[in-house]
Amino acid sequence: MLKIYHTPxxxxxxxxxxxxxxxxxxxxxxVDASYRGTxxxxxxxxxxxxxxxxxxxxxxxxxxxxxxxxxxxxxxGRLQPAIGSPQWAEYRQWFWFAEATLIRPVGLYRLLRxxxxxxxxLVDEAESKFREGLNAVASALNDSDYLLGDRFSAADIMMGYxxxxxxxxxxxxxxxxxxxxxxLKERDAxxxxxxxxxx
Numbered sequence: 001m002l003k004i005y006h007t008p009x010x011x012x013x014x015x016x017x018x019x020x021x022x023x024x025x026x027x028x029x030x031v032d033a034s035y036r037g038t039x040x041x042x043x044x045x046x047x048x049x050x051x052x053x054x055x056x057x058x059x060x061x062x063x064x065x066x067x068x069x070x071x072x073x074x075x076x077g078r079l080q081p082a083i084g085s086p087q088w089a090e091y092r093q094w095f096w097f098a099e100a101t102l103i104r105p106v107g108l109y110r111l112l113r114x115x116x117x118x119x120x121x122l123v124d125e126a127e128s129k130f131r132e133g134l135n136a137v138a139s140a141l142n143d144s145d146y147l148l149g150d151r152f153s154a155a156d157i158m159m160g161y162x163x164x165x166x167x168x169x170x171x172x173x174x175x176x177x178x179x180x181x182x183x184l185k186e187r188d189a190x191x192x193x194x195x196x197x198x199x
Contacts, residue, residue, distance in 0.1 A: 012051030
């Protein structure tokens with residue numbers, strides 16, 4: 001049975017809500033803060049964040065990716081327009097806007113309002129979270145050329161851009177990521193984009 005790891009007040013509300021809308025049976029397993037730092041939890045969610053799901057042999061985290069997965073696996077076309085239609089393009093825009101654009105400043109606002117840390121404390125925390133993310137990507141590569149093993153995908157484009165704009169922060173701490181970025185930079189399409197960026 002599909003298992004959704006949930007912490008109240010987190011983005012785990014998204015997949016639970018979707019399952020309720022689509023009548024997808026799911027076991028909801030509450031995850032408390034003390035468990036989120038354990039090796040067992042990090043094997044499920046490499047950055048320690050909630051939500052994550054397990055569905056048979058499939059384990060994924062990131063709420064947007066989970067919704068995509070659930071819609072593709074169980075949605076039968078419900079709650080999304082037909083792929084390729086003009087409305088589908090608008091749907092995808094708002095789907096990703098919610099996380100990539102809207103929530104980022106809201107999260108920062110809530111953090112700053114709730115805490116009295118110095119700016120240095122906040123910078124240190126941001127760097128720690130960033131490095132956790134880099135470690136998760138490096139681990140996912142696990143001697144693979146790309147995120148999906150030997151298969152290049154659009155996920156590498158999304159990730160490659162993020163790694164490229166933070167390249168100066170990698171130093172010698174992340175050799176797997178330096179090598180990964182090197183492979184991406186050798187792709188003809190990447191070279192074409194890099195040339196475009198110089199003009």
